Amino acid sequence: MNQEVVLGIDLGGTNTKAGLVDKNGKVLAFERFNTHAKEEFPIFLEHLSIVFNRISGPFKDQISIKGVGIGAPNVNFYTGNMERAHNFSWGEITPLAPAIHEKLNLPVVATNDANVAALGEMVFGIAREMKNFAVLTLGTGLGSGIVVDRKLLLGQDGLAGEMGHVNVRPDGRNCNCGLSGCLETYVSVTGIKRTVFKLMADRKVDSILRGYNYHELDGEMIAQAALDGDPIAKEAFTYTGNILGTKLADLVAYFNPEAVILTGGLTHARDLLLVPTQESMDARLFPAFRGKVRLLLSSVGGAHDAVLGAAALAWQHL
Numbered sequence: 001m002n003q004e005v006v007l008g009i010d011l012g013g014t015n016t017k018a019g020l021v022d023k024n025g026k027v028l029a030f031e032r033f034n035t036h037a038k039e040e041f042p043i044f045l046e047h048l049s050i051v052f053n054r055i056s057g058p059f060k061d062q063i064s065i066k067g068v069g070i071g072a073p074n075v076n077f078y079t080g081n082m083e084r085a086h087n088f089s090w091g092e093i094t095p096l097a098p099a100i101h102e103k104l105n106l107p108v109v110a111t112n113d114a115n116v117a118a119l120g121e122m123v124f125g126i127a128r129e130m131k132n133f134a135v136l137t138l139g140t141g142l143g144s145g146i147v148v149d150r151k152l153l154l155g156q157d158g159l160a161g162e163m164g165h166v167n168v169r170p171d172g173r174n175c176n177c178g179l180s181g182c183l184e185t186y187v188s189v190t191g192i193k194r195t196v197f198k199l200m201a202d203r204k205v206d207s208i209l210r211g212y213n214y215h216e217l218d219g220e221m222i223a224q225a226a227l228d229g230d231p232i233a234k235e236a237f238t239y240t241g242n243i244l245g246t247k248l249a250d251l252v253a254y255f256n257p258e259a260v261i262l263t264g265g266l267t268h269a270r271d272l273l274l275v276p277t278q279e280s281m282d283a284r285l286f287p288a289f290r291g292k293v294r295l296l297l298s299s300v301g302g303a304h305d306a307v308l309g310a311a312a313l314a315w316q317h318l
């Protein structure tokens with residue numbers, strides 16, 4: 001009998017990862033390709049189709065492909081459309097799941113990338129035994145997926161869990177979404193870069209980061225500088241953790257989770273982010289929740305792992 005697999009797709013603004021995954025989370029084949037987010041949507045479809053044929057070809061007599069699971073920005077779970085994803089030039093509404101269904105002739109299910117990360121943690125990761133938790137992805141932006149009683153919280157339009165765009169500073173930093181003061185303008189790789197440049201303007205202290213311009217600097221460089229004791233980088237992580245902890249205390253009050261799991265580029269700094277975040281969250285938690293919420297780093301974080309959540313979505317819904 002042929003082995004049953006699904007195609008898991010992690011669609012990002014820069015790269016897309018696709019992998020064939022079995023029920024146990026084993027990745028049989030994997031490829032990463034350029035998303036071409038600034039070109040027309042059909043160009044992406046064409047690349048996806050080529051990659052799909054290339055990774056499934058060698059297995060075609062041994063596997064049975066049950067369907068496709070996709071994690072992508074701003075996806076409406078119910079329609080499979082990408083809605084107003086601001087890093088893409090694919091139009092206001094992109095029929096992501098319907099178009100892939102037509103192209104690959106397989107059933108397709110899609111939801112936003114942070115929801116997919118949450119499913120990945122629940123099925124294959126650190127949340128395997130958990131019932132109520134949230135996953136925050138701290139990358140270029142900030143995404144969040146919320147699981148209640150082992151079900152993804154989807155909301156009326158399948159768009160629930162947009163923590164990146166809760167307000168932390170009235171009239172604060174301008175956000176890509178058109179609002180100002182959103183959480184992701186502070187707590188994300190982009191956010192901490194903005195903080196570093198603000199601190200370099202405000203402080204006279206020496207910093208290795210002063211040698212870089214805005215476009216050269218990335219999250220890993222800031223994390224490494226902080227780990228090496230750079231005062232600006234360290235202060236930037238403390239500032240970031242402080243804001244994140246404040247909003248996590250709010251999140252805990254909304255749905256009483258047992259854990260909040262952090263993942264993404266910003267978490268490479270580990271304790272430099274975790275410690276101020278935990279302190280800030282604990283200081284602002286409603287007393288009934290104190291000592292009950294664990295703040296954890298993701299256990300799935302490798303390149304191949306990006307497709308596991310999308311595969312979990314496919315296994316759950318197809």
Ligand SMILES: [Zn+2]
Pocket residue numbers: 164165175176177178179180182
């Ligand atoms: Zn925003």
